[in-house]
Amino acid sequence: MAAKAHILIRKGRVIDPASGRDDVADLLIENGRLTRIGASLDAPGADIIEAEGHWVLPGLVDACVHLSLPGSGRSGDIASETRAAAAGGITHMAAQPDCGPVDSTAVVRLIREQAGQAGFARILPIAAMTQGLKGEQLAEMATLARAGCIAVGNAGGKVADALVLKRCLEYAATFDMPVMFRPQDAALSAGGCAHEGPVATRLGLPGIPALAESVDLSRDLLLVEATGVRAHFQQISSRESLRLLRVAKQRGLPVTADVSIQHLLLDESALEGFNSHCHVIPPLRSAEDREALLEAVADGTIDAICSQHTPIGSSSKAAPFPATRPGMAGVDTLLSLVLGLVGEGKLDLARALDAVTAAPARCLDIQAGQLETGRPASLCVLDANAEKDYAEHWLSAGSNSPWRGSVLKGSVKLTVCQGKVSWLTD
């Protein structure tokens, strides 16, 4: 679309979980800012987007993606993956610190430059909490924050011991930086590649017990309480972890949490036949865990749903299951799959949309995920009833998804990111 100064989106069903809005309205974007939402707006000279019968949503905020920088040897670069994200209605994505590692201002600059040049979605880098993600020496968190990082984390990497972790949290708390945790006890999960349960036992796959997550989480929560740091727990996967999070939230600790969409849709049975697309960390857990996670999203114990997007080339998945690289590509299908949960009656529409828009923005403490007038416009227009064939319309460079090749409901027609059109279908 030629870049015009103004865009008028007409007669869409505007759903904004942050404000509770759900009605048919027009939206006007002027010079990149969302200026008005109302009935029968008039904007001479503006580009008109007819959205009748479609939904207008805040741009999705994805709290966890793994991106690649040149030379990392991974599939998918920032341009290809942000384009796939834009096609899926995502406007903001928090990039894990393992893409660099993000422990120097040069790497942060590179990420921001590449994302800016591509122009599809805003990347919010998370800084490494320790140098080289080695879990030993504190990274220059304050400098990295000034360079544009929104939080710190160790990308699931092991931190040497509780003392080093405590110092990391104290240092982050000094600058009020949120800390991203991915709880998994290194010793309890060592060598594992599947949920320790009946399926792994039958298939002879080394297990990762749910306990590996909850043991680590309980220690992290104690340290969060002791240091007063703001904490976001990523990719929660087990019932026991949910119990710990509920207690922590009830006690008023500054904690939030997310779950990946695949953990809401799949369980350990997906590994039958050694399906390497379903090799993810944390592993897909039991059916009971999956049900508990859905309930936790519904009741708000889990704040956000993320893609945990990890694009992996086909060669890294073409090996015996334990030897394959864990991870699933997910930005293409995040919105369709979340809406699928709504269609199945597992989640209420407003809560489901909140979990991919306003809630992750709150978790990341960023201004995004809502339709707020006066701010740069980030939104998407969705044909919720259209079917999208992911054999034909798959954009991520990663081919590693069990849904690649599926036909799913929901097709994004337009995405506007920070006032600019980043995706528009014919």
Next chain:
Amino acid sequence: MLAPSSRVQLTDDGKLRHFLTTEHLPRSLLEDILDTAASFVDVGGRSIKKVPLLRGKTVVNLFFESSTRTRSTFELAAQRLSADVLNLDIAKSATSKGETLLDTLRNLEAMAADMFVVRHQDSGAPFFIANEVTPDVAVINAGDGRHAHPTQAMLDMYTIRHYKGGFEGLKVAIVGDILHSRVARSQVHALNTLGAEEVRLIAPKTLLPVDAEALGATVFTDMAHGLKDVDVVIMLRLQKERMDSALLPSEGEFFRLYGLNNEKLQYAKEDAIVMHPGPINRGVEIASEVADGPRSVILNQVTFGIAVRMAVMSMAISGQDSAPAGGAHGS
């Protein structure tokens, strides 16, 4: 609906195409394997120890994990079926130079192999290979990770049927390192399919996988209870090479509690037989008095093993030949 393992292993008309696991295979097919093996047992006693069933076929032994004993029996079985045999010790060759498993496979396919006998340290590797090979190549699992060792299980079934006449009403105890044992998993599936009354797993909790009951067995941590009135005792090798964490305090304590000696054998039925997939650790999982005693059938297992592997190889080649090109390929 067929389980994923059956879809890969069987042709559309239910013949054996690959042999990757005993799980989900129909009882009739397992019985076919045992019956076919029976017809091969005498071949080893003839002056010319060969039958022409695999004449002109090329069998490649792909051992990514070393095992002289298993490889030798597969080699001998293939030779007795008149096949040409190529032994590749992959662990020391291509993959150590950085070649992927898929690249190795494509190169071997280019040599026009008809069958791959695969041993691999990763569970599921033979499934991966069976899904990737061209439709006219059969894959036999010679042991993958902790998952399956189906020919070993079937030679154990042959041995049990030989000595016990069948499986109905049998109580079978499998003792020792269940956690790391691919043999135990394949045995449990085969015994349940063939109609054994009860399969028991006996081990300390550190050597039992979680949800071991889900395999289809009763779990015991005490030898006296577990061995009570069983017809068959299968001892497993303590896989010391896989024990990378604190699983047992000492071999001595393990032997005192779980090692099979004549005293513990008295819990079993008087005519119970004792089996072991080998190689045995004397004084660790089994006492010499039992290993060499009158109830031990350990050496007969080895003899039957060649006949069982001949049966599986000939049936898989037959399944390949009868399947339409690409008909049952992939899952």
